[in-house]
Amino acid sequence: MPVLVFIEHQDGSIKKQSVEALCYGSAIAQRAGTTLTALVLGTTSADLSALGTYGVNQVMQVNAFTALSDTKAMANAVAQAAGSITADTIVFSNTITGKAVAPRVAVRLGAGLVTGAISLPDTTNGYRIQKNVFSGKALTEILVKSPIRVITLQPNAFEIVHQEGIATVTQHAFDIPASTITVKEVQKSSGTIPLAEAERVISGGRGLKGPEHWGMIEELAQLTGAATACSRAVADAHWRPHHEHVGQTGLAIAPNLYFAVGISGAIQHLAGVNRSKTIVVINKDPEAPFFKAADYGIVGDAFEVMPKIIQAVKELG
Amino acid sequence: MKILVCISRTPDTTAKIAFTDNNTKFASDGVQWIINPYDEWYALVRAIELKEKDASVVLHVIHVGGAESEAIIRKALALGGDEAIRVNSEDQDPQVVAHQIAQVAKEGGYSLILTGKETIDHNGSSMGALVAEMLDMNYVALATRLEIEGTLATVHREIEGGEEIVSTPLPLVLSCQKGMAEARIPNMRGIMAARTRPLKVVDAYPFASTTSNEQFTLPPPKAGVKLIPADNPELLVKLLREEAKAL
Structure with missing residues (x-):
């Protein structure tokens, strides 16, 4: 069943960690012989059809979505997108946003959750993914027992590979209750690399x-x-x-x-x-x-x- | 206002990390156990500060784990919790643990639920978001400041490359990190009082786990440091570019 990857974007560009998540999702989709869909919440000036070069077949964009500081609204949108394409694997990057939204999506979909994945799933005996534990002092293998899985990929853990391809971009509108979280101020340290x-x-x-x-x-x-x-x-x-x-x-x-x-x-x-x-x-x-x-x-x-x-x-x- | 602080039990930050039972269990022999630092230093202490400012605040501490955790729960009471609840469950699946917390929270009617930003053993940073979703509450991660006025919370939170200030109505789940409060040491009065504060033990709420921890491994040892003579740092730059491909 299809793979869905949640995309983070900023100032008109797709975040590198999201590109890693796409390449990871693409590898899972290829092995399972299925399609890869990317979900973009909100507007961006980035060329979304170009995500095809990372193996994306379809980009679902929710243009009208603005609640990008509200984990509840975001999880609602991701769960609806996953449901609409019957995705069984939903991939995030293990970023500040990914960590806060992915668990909510797992609850909504009744899915098993693996945070900070550092390997592709090993499906020879169940569905097993490696992650770091004890602050990097050890690794563990998580067995996922549910038919739907939510995975957050550790940044810098999966290589970016380019392929040939153009993604189709479709617009979507989901019914999501109004957010009750108000952003009052944003302070960004400018000019330096985060x-x-x-x-x-x-x-x-x-x-x-x-x-x-x-x-x-x-x-x-x-x-x-x-x-x-x-x-x-x-x-x-x-x-x-x-x-x-x-x-x-x-x-x-x-x-x-x-x-x-x-x-x-x-x-x-x-x-x-x-x-x-x-x-x-x-x-x-x-x-x-x-x-x-x-x-x-x-x-x-x-x-x-x-x-x-x-x-x-x-x-x- | 009722506040619930979630505390996890973790090995001390300097504990030796090793495994037993065919690498399926953490080797706990001789390990000093502590309250997960983020839970204690930031979530719990900030809750205590809110209670000190407003005497009507009721502060409960919840822990999901076995009887061996009672020492760390008593410490949380000594620091300033009014009452503690231990859900008797050994399950490690984050959603099973979150379900226990959500069930207790539902019955207790808490308007603020605080966790640390992550535990230092599982590093999942998922607990706050899981509990929030199960209770259909707002969730703000990585809070560095929290002020409450009436039923409205103002939260400073870390975002990539900066900080954001948001306002949200209660009830609310927050994950806390550095900046929220300063670590405290329990005083003698608190330690004495903690002995008689209620520590309620409840049975686990049934919930089917979707993941399990199968096999731990230690990372491959580093090949060893390549030392470069101090009078030839140019060689370091060359190696970083050509050998490590890091420049």
């Missing part, structure tokens, strides 16, 4: 000695198209804003590159970053626990090493 979505992250810790030394972190981030982050000690000391704090009590991230400067790597910090593909650690203490979790390391003074790294990246162009 940490949760970043492919590369340059992060600084107490070893940098003070906020006045963040210039080199920011310069390397700018050169490599990375977001900036920090350890808890740094956020608590107000050297950097709290939304940059990664770790157990801050944000958990899984970029392709996590570049840590002057961070010792306490277990709570590792819990937020150990799903990163490549970890680089610069620390002058050879005993820093972070080296055990790192792929590349330099034992050295950040104030001497970082300018050379920045220079080398510049020369690379």
Whole structure:
């Protein structure tokens, strides 16, 4: 039965995490010999027929939908879309929105729920999907026993593949009760790459000695198209804003590159970053626990090493 | 106003993660168990603050789990809960757990239900949304601030790349994170009082599970760190580009 993927869009473009979810949904649909439908709530200037290049057959768009901060209204729309095409697999990205809407859809459809999936379903013996647990310190296999499944895909866990194809775009109107949630204000940090979505992250810790030394972190981030982050000690000391704090009590991230400067790597910090593909650690203490979790390391003074790294990246162009 | 705070029991953040019974169960030997930090530090403490501001607030704590959880439930009462409910169920399926909470909430008539943003063991971050849907309530995730005025809540919440302020009528389910409140330590008076506060145990409400946790595995060990001499950081940049393909 058909696969439905929930699409998140912003400022006229489809989010990268949603494209990953589409490619994941496309792989499931191909294996099951069925079609892939994408659901878009609200208006966007993005070319939706181009989603065909990710394997989408049909795009269902609900132009008149505006309640994008209301999980109840969104789940209602997704459940109605899934019902109208009799989808048995509904895929979200495991983003802030996906995490908040997917469980509601699972309840509405009586579906089994897997959040943070990192593998395609294994159907050789039941329907099994892998996910991270214990803040990335272990994996588990979830057996889904219901005929309908709702899956949220972990960002950066599935490769984007392009195919040939053009999707048909159809307009829909669903009967959804008026939202009672009012958005009063939105504050966006502009000009910087959102940490949760970043492919590369340059992060600084107490070893940098003070906020006045963040210039080199920011310069390397700018050169490599990375977001900036920090350890808890740094956020608590107000050297950097709290939304940059990664770790157990801050944000958990899984970029392709996590570049840590002057961070010792306490277990709570590792819990937020150990799903990163490549970890680089610069620390002058050879005993820093972070080296055990790192792929590349330099034992050295950040104030001497970082300018050379920045220079080398510049020369690379 | 009646507030219900959902608390989960998790291994301490520094606990060694290992498994037994053919990798189907968490090895709990010698593990220190705690209230899931997000539930305690942010959901519970914010609820206590609301109670301190308004004496008419009634604060209940709910936990779904076995008798071994009573120590963490007593801690929640020591911090400031008026009464606790433990639903005697060991099921790990999030929807089964949510059903237990929703049933208790339905009977109790709560206007505010708080959870942490996720547990540090299952990392599902689904509980608040599941409970909200089962009760047909509004749900706001990742709240960093909460103010209540009459039957209206103003919530600051994290969105990708920023923050949003929303207003919503009660009843409401909220998942809480850093910013909501500051962690507290129970004082002696609270610990003494917690001994006599009611801890009600109720039987599990039947609900068919749709998922089960089959097999845990530990991630493959890292190959080991490749150390690069401090006088040759250019080599690091080269390796990141050519070997790791990360630049």
